[in-house]
Amino acid sequence: MDTTKIQALKAKGQMQKAKSSESTFTSLFNQYSWDDTLSSIFNKTESDVIHAMQKDRRDLEDFKALISPAARPFLEQMAQMSRMATKKRFGNTVQMYAPMYLSNECQNICTYCGFSFTNKIPRRTLTDPEILKEVAFLKDKGYNHILLVTGEANTTVGVPYINNAIKLIKSQFANITIEVQPLDQAEYETLIDSGLYAVLVYQETYHRAEYKKHHPKGKKSNFDYRLETPDRLGKACVHKIGLGALFGLEDWRADSFFTALHHQYLKKKFWKTKYSISFPRLRPFSGGLEPKVEMTDPDLVQLICAFRLLDEDLELSISTRESEVFRNNIVQMGVTSMSAASKTNPGGYAVEPESLEQFEISDERSTEDITIMLKNQGLEAVWKDWTHFN
Template sequence: MSAIPYSTQHQVSFSPHGREGLFYDIFRKHSWQQAEASIRDKTTGDVLRALDREKRTLEDFKALISPAAKPYLEEMAQRSRAITLRRFGKVIQMYAPMYLSNECQNICTYCGFSLTNKIPRRTLTDDEILKEAAFLKGKGYDHILLVTGEANRTVGVSYLKNAIRLIRPYFSNISIEVQPLDTGEYRELMAEGLYAVLVYQETYHEECYKIHHPKGKKSNFRYRLHTPDRLGEAGIHKIGLGALFGLEDWRTDSFFTALHLEYLRKKYWKTRYSISFPRLRPHSGGLEPKVVMTDTDLAQLIFAYRLLDEDVELSLSTRESPEFRDNIVRLGINSISAESKTNPGGYVVDPQSLEQFEISDERSTGTIAAMIREQGYDVVWKDWEKGFRFGV
């Protein structure tokens, strides 16, 4: 895909109320129903043409995630593996999430931290943050993902700036998965050492989105949709995208995620991108998936993304089973987490606090690292030197 930025005449305007901007203008030109039908109508010929191309389009991506591509999964897997080896080599990057708070002001039907769930709320203190950080550092991690619920008054920008300051001496790569912020707020966090932001749209089905987010700032579909734009304008090093599979048709959500990725690559061409693949997992007051995504479906999607974009980072969390993660490591994924806890203080401070969702792969960091090495790959704990960026 082209790395040429859009013309300056296409500037995006934002407001706290989510005014329409460039990506929404592109997004609304694509009917959900028509996209879903287009994917399901793809033929064997469409799949073969997509496989034969050196550079693939979004229409090719539709073919590769379509039911018609099922007989070609082995070929897709081998091509995905070859592309990943050529682009990234035989390495897998490892990271760990660190949950700082389960405070949240949103109602989300699928999340254990939802405002309506009557659970004990906890936000880590400075000492507790340092204890959790020391545990993860002791395991070898140098990439850490800070996670909170969406509660601006409790875990807003000031709290996040402080948390980044506390752990920056210990980690080269600090990412966050928190409430969407404004461009200036992202710049404040970047000045403290923020490297990347993960922000999942959950679903690109606008009406379905409203059903699952009835209250709170997150209920503003367009404000969340434009979060990657604000990150791009801030000059963030990496943006993570994704949809929560189970809320709506996974194929159609994946097409819109790919559409979003293509738009961002063209407009914010200096920024790196990653895609994650969260499937709906059990939690307190849990929501049953509307659409079930099988392991075979997930593998197909991973291969299709790699065939579409050889540069994008593809990341798989401990939501997935040990068997699936062991088998997919060599076929397109280049970043995984291990030994994850999805509750604030879950590593050391308060292991019994409520999880955001249940993980599936509970193996230790050492076991996962050994599995990667047994498959002939190197584990990457640190892929860049923070001193080059921060002058320390």
């Protein structure tokens, strides 16, 4: 083959690679600098905040202003605006869900996780009878929305295992969500055909260097593959995609901006899909990891309100990672879904309550206590939003 043909083939390959890159969030993400983004947020002024609050429709520059230090004096006003926007769109309701951990087996090394491969803990994967025992416990509590969680161990809890679990329990729940290892599009399509409703996939941090630092080994160390997971989900036509970052690994303001950028990109490209945002803060686990950047309670309130003012349709979720006092207050400021009495270990509800948890929960109140708390605040706990038919 002559040199001209070789060069032509190389050029064609580069064009195809570029075209492929343009079809995912990666190409947009690579146009942004972390440092420049953070600087832009911190340079927002009081007038930028006021301008953002006065608008009917806000863009990402407005979002930067609303999460900036300049917005802190306006927190009460933001909270009231967020509360009104949430009630207009979602009414006086909070959707209840329960996480159910199927396995703590994992081949990844993650510095912040109790299930990390390097942690010398007993590993357990639930059998079908054990799954059904956990399901019976949660159904007795009233739950109809369930989140299935596993570590990332493809040979043990790969697609066949997850697919079997979905088929096993789909008749018991209005919809089923998973938080597992990122998968290929065809694998998601298989799970959707079996009854999967939604997928949560958190980037953990959008800072490439810090991401690599906290994920040195395993499939999860592939930053771009994880970053492009929501694209594969959108192409697979999943009903809902959940995004988020783990606050504490890097500066929460920059991670929040890139989460918002990711959401806005997906919403435009996959407009039939629903979206949710979660707000996990680094919590203690076996081995421990101190947050690099602390996110205070006022910081988190500010962020939740900013997301609500950016998009009134977004589902905003808060878990039992947060304290009782914080959750009592935040349900009036923009949150639309929450868990209660969560267990973060496989079999934690009814099979093996004493096994190691992925992380420590903070709000340990019972499901019944959370329901009463919501009722006392004029809110209704919704157990079944709608039924997903296949």
